[in-house]
Amino acid sequence: MVKGLYTAYTGMINEQNRMDVLSNNMANVTTVGFKKEGSTSQTFDEVLDLKIKDSTVGYNLATREGYNSRGVKIGENYTDWSQGSFRITGNTYDIAIGGDGFFAIEFTNKAGQTSTKYSRAGEFQLDETGTIVTHEGDYLLDSNGKHITIDPLKETTIDRAGRVMQDGKVLATIQLQDFENYDYLKKYGETYWEPIEGAQFKKASGQLYSGYLEASNVQTVTEMVNLITISRQYESNQKIIQTIDSTLEKAVNQVGRV
Secondary structure, eight states: OOHHHHHHHHHHHHHHHHHHHHHHHHHHSSSSOOOOOEEEEEOOOOGEEESOOTTOEEEOOOOOOOOOOEEEEEEEEOOOOOOOOOEEETTTTTEEEEESOOOEEEEOOOOOOOEEEEEEBBBBEEEEBBBEEEEEEEEEBTSOOOBOOOOSOOOOOOOOTTEEEEEEEEEEEEEEEEEGGGGGGETTTTTEEEEOOTOOOEEEEEEEEETTEEOOOOOOOHHHHHHHHHHHHHHHHHHHHHHHHHHHHHIIIITTTT
């Protein structure tokens, strides 16, 4: 295989992956509590670049070809955990987290299985029983891991510590959870996260702001600039393939005749 073809091909695949990540960010620019993602790329490891069936070293041996890379491979995706801007709503049950921490949400999947997910999206409401839930009907949990049920006819206040109060009495405290290392969080959907093996909890340092929502931290202008850059790099790799293809065509149809 011509090296240039393979190098350009892997470059196009990498740019396609970057475009997929960027498109998802753009699609969630208005999603409450969404954290944008990024992608990385790297050259192929030296150990993967080998000479195989080289008669100079023996047909059954494979040796390194050197430091010459044969293209690019897709690296790991990462999450940008920077704070999103606050948007005023005036709704008591819209809650933004200022600083580090996650809401604990009791999530039930389509199979009826219940588990605890963690989220920065604080767009809550009351259901018919007066229980605080997400717009999808998942329950917000208190510091004891229980549902938070209040009297929907009474005025409710939520302070910075997450205490839910009516008539001056504390009915519950919203659970705010944090983790030692966010690398042990696995994304579930657009705004949910679940801990994987190795995740360690720690006390959250954030505060809660009732009447506010944390907006997505996606910057539209920045993503549009990245979109143009990715498109141009994809086209550059495409032109390389076209140029090499033209060269091979001449080699076969013209030089080959001689």
